[in-house]
Amino acid sequence: MRLRALLETDALGLRLLGGQDELDRTVRGVMTTDLRDPSRYLSGGELVLTGLAWRRDASDSEPFVRILAGAGVAGLAAGEAELGDIPADLVEACDHHRLPLFAVHETVAFATITEHVVRQVSGERAGDLAAVVDRHRRLMTSGPAGGGPEVVLDLLTSDLDLRAWVLSPTGRQIAGAGTPLPGPLGATLAGHHLAATRTGRRAPHRAAVAGTTYSLFPIRNAGRGAVPAARDVRESVLSDWLLAVEADASDWPAARLDLLQGVTQLIAVERDRREAARTVRRRLAQEVLELVQAGAAPAEIAARLRVAAPVLLPGLGVAPQWQVVVARVDWTAADATAPGGVPGDIPGGPVAQALLEEILVDPAVSGPDSADRIAVAHTGEEAIALVPLPAGPAPLPDTVGDATDADADADAGLPADGDGAVRETGTGTPAAAGAGTGAGTGAGAGTGAGAKPGTGAAPTAASQDPALHADALLAAVREPLSAGLADDGRLTLGVSAAVHSAEGLRGALEEARHARRVAAARPGRVCAAGHHELASHVLLLPFVPDDVRRAFTARLLDPLRDYDRRHRAELIETLEAFLDCDGSWTRCAARLHLHVNTLRYRVGRIEQLTGRDLSRLEDKLDFFLALRMS
Numbered sequence: 001m002r003l004r005a006l007l008e009t010d011a012l013g014l015r016l017l018g019g020q021d022e023l024d025r026t027v028r029g030v031m032t033t034d035l036r037d038p039s040r041y042l043s044g045g046e047l048v049l050t051g052l053a054w055r056r057d058a059s060d061s062e063p064f065v066r067i068l069a070g071a072g073v074a075g076l077a078a079g080e081a082e083l084g085d086i087p088a089d090l091v092e093a094c095d096h097h098r099l100p101l102f103a104v105h106e107t108v109a110f111a112t113i114t115e116h117v118v119r120q121v122s123g124e125r126a127g128d129l130a131a132v133v134d135r136h137r138r139l140m141t142s143g144p145a146g147g148g149p150e151v152v153l154d155l156l157t158s159d160l161d162l163r164a165w166v167l168s169p170t171g172r173q174i175a176g177a178g179t180p181l182p183g184p185l186g187a188t189l190a191g192h193h194l195a196a197t198r199t200g201r202r203a204p205h206r207a208a209v210a211g212t213t214y215s216l217f218p219i220r221n222a223g224r225g226a227v228p229a230a231r232d233v234r235e236s237v238l239s240d241w242l243l244a245v246e247a248d249a250s251d252w253p254a255a256r257l258d259l260l261q262g263v264t265q266l267i268a269v270e271r272d273r274r275e276a277a278r279t280v281r282r283r284l285a286q287e288v289l290e291l292v293q294a295g296a297a298p299a300e301i302a303a304r305l306r307v308a309a310p311v312l313l314p315g316l317g318v319a320p321q322w323q324v325v326v327a328r329v330d331w332t333a334a335d336a337t338a339p340g341g342v343p344g345d346i347p348g349g350p351v352a353q354a355l356l357e358e359i360l361v362d363p364a365v366s367g368p369d370s371a372d373r374i375a376v377a378h379t380g381e382e383a384i385a386l387v388p389l390p391a392g393p394a395p396l397p398d399t400v401g402d403a404t405d406a407d408a409d410a411d412a413g414l415p416a417d418g419d420g421a422v423r424e425t426g427t428g429t430p431a432a433a434g435a436g437t438g439a440g441t442g443a444g445a446g447t448g449a450g451a452k453p454g455t456g457a458a459p460t461a462a463s464q465d466p467a468l469h470a471d472a473l474l475a476a477v478r479e480p481l482s483a484g485l486a487d488d489g490r491l492t493l494g495v496s497a498a499v500h501s502a503e504g505l506r507g508a509l510e511e512a513r514h515a516r517r518v519a520a521a522r523p524g525r526v527c528a529a530g531h532h533e534l535a536s537h538v539l540l541l542p543f544v545p546d547d548v549r550r551a552f553t554a555r556l557l558d559p560l561r562d563y564d565r566r567h568r569a570e571l572i573e574t575l576e577a578f579l580d581c582d583g584s585w586t587r588c589a590a591r592l593h594l595h596v597n598t599l600r601y602r603v604g605r606i607e608q609l610t611g612r613d614l615s616r617l618e619d620k621l622d623f624f625l626a627l628r629m630s
Helices: 003-007 058-071 088-096 110-142 149-160 183-198 254-277 279-293 298-312 348-359 405-411 430-434 470-474 478-485 502-520 531-535 546-567 571-580 585-592 596-610 617-629
Strands: 014-018 029-032 046-050 075-079 101-104 164-167 173-176 205-209 212-218 242-245 321-331 375-379 382-389 489-495 526-530
Touching: 003 014, 003 110, 014 088, 029 110, 046 110, 058 088, 088 101, 149 164, 149 173, 149 254, 164 183, 183 205, 183 212, 183 242, 183 478, 212 254, 242 254, 254 279, 279 298, 279 375, 279 382, 279 502, 298 375, 298 382, 298 502, 321 348, 321 502, 348 375, 348 382, 348 489, 382 502, 470 489, 470 526, 478 489, 478 526, 489 502, 502 526, 502 531, 526 531, 546 571, 546 596, 546 617, 571 585, 571 596, 571 617, 585 596
Parallel strands: 029 046, 046 075, 075 101, 489 526
Antiparallel strands: 014 101, 164 173, 164 242, 205 212, 212 242, 321 382, 321 489, 375 382
């Protein structure tokens, strides 16, 4: 706004004392001060309000006005409440430095002037920004984007003092102005947005996290060339981006809300353009998948892989390894009375395709271009990803328990623990079956091997393995996806082992599909399984009928649970630790902080209550499976 506009507003009660020729100066803000030297708080363009408390005598006016003029302020308004008439020395100093001077009537509060200036300046800035947004929208609709979403987010920060981020449906940051949004916070905000969208609440959605309020706007292109809106919100809820603004938009005027809607449409144009860029990668994956399913010759499949590798791994030429990931999204029948609900089935293939493309992006990498190496096709209700792996270190040998010389002695049938117990190893024993993650956790979970950066896996020697592991893929995205799936959706995912040639792709595809079926047999909205579990007891446990499961576990464990309730004997905990220590008395006693004799007494009580013998392999295995199924 201009200084001249202040004089034209009667409610402000301003009287011009000097600077008639400078009234076209632009006011960019307002500041109230009685400091003798306020220069550190001035940036230029302010209307300075003062009660003259800094003035002790006539000599103080010249240095004070000289400081204001040097800082580039727009004008000075002095209150009459303290001294009555404005001192002549101040009028003279302002005239000398060509600084417009106003007198503020004693009945007018500085807060009234401040509120008026801030409201006018903010409105003009919003109008200017709206014009910029509209211009950018027209440019982006007709040609290449000029800088991407970051440009308009920078404008929001500089002109409206709004911090904002563009997030994927899993909370991964795609664009932002200034400080990046922490990954866990992004996932939390995405979860709020998805949950609110599923319940049909009108946007923007309000989310309060750690004492800070955010407003969440869906990013949808409603302009010319926009994709038709989905008949059911479930068709798009897991693929749409969102704009998170650090502010409470619940009391915003309509003009500002319209501005933010324009921003989201501008970003939606960029999103649609990047979505179209995925066409080449999707087509490559589809061609390879069709060849594999049709039983094409390995040489033909290898030729297609040679075409795909440079696109997905630029500069590498040929990928040394490939993995297959299969995902499926299943919805229950839509409720026509629910918000956005319509009768009929929701096509799962396209939803799973978009979701798998997002899941396979490293959550620690921001920006939309981080998805440029993901090739996902969909066939029927499945989405199938062809993932190239860069060269990594040689895989470490599988181990069971502690890799010590004692293990080697145990394999040879020799005592291992010094207490007469022989550690049992091999593919059919509880020791081998219990190695790894256990039922329901997903291959590689907890080990750090192959985990995507940012998932919290501890660094180990195996963490340099470039291969994908099932549960690690979902670690960073499970919370928001569960919110988006709500009570009527499920995501199941299976991961194959890495293969080194075209001949192995058909087996990898079937392996990933089998692993996904294992995941589907588990409870939960978001489940994953890896190829490791196809050679383990966990492949069989999900398919045991519930009544058989309950009868088997009750027969073995109920006597121990009843005894624990009556005597607080911790027999169940003791049994789990004993099996986890492969029957080693000394290691189990150390883990439980017990004397070995106390441990032997507890194990004896377990055998007495159940009629089993924990020195026999068959009974150990029964207890192990009962604990896993309980």
